[in-house]
Amino acid sequence: MINDINIGGVFIPGLLVIALFALACTLLLVPLFTRSRVYRRLPFRPLLELSTVIVTFYLLLQGLTTLGLLT
Template sequence: MIVDLSVGGVLIPGLVVHAFAALGATMAVVRVLAATGIHRLLAYRPLVEPAIFVLIYGLLVQCLPSVGTLP
């Protein structure tokens, strides 16, 4: 079970916290791809960006331990 995060007494589900972390990482990866010019090699950029998010989100959920990561 993924631990919930308590912010001022409001519980935020752990998967939402992982999603925000994945969103930040996705924005960084997209900027790196744009800066290096690799995004021009991709067939359809609006489809690639959500795919990158899904990959990073899946890796975060699978690789981060689900107990004790969020105080």
């Protein structure tokens, strides 16, 4: 069960926090992708960015579950 986070009496869902963190990680990864030559040749770059968000979200969930932070 993913616990909610309490900030000033407002409960924020744990999955939302993880999703926002995955989005922040993606915003850091996209400039690294743009410097590569392969990324410039892709026909539909927004699809790659969306898949990057999904993959980082999944990896964060797996990592936090393995560490026991999501019980």
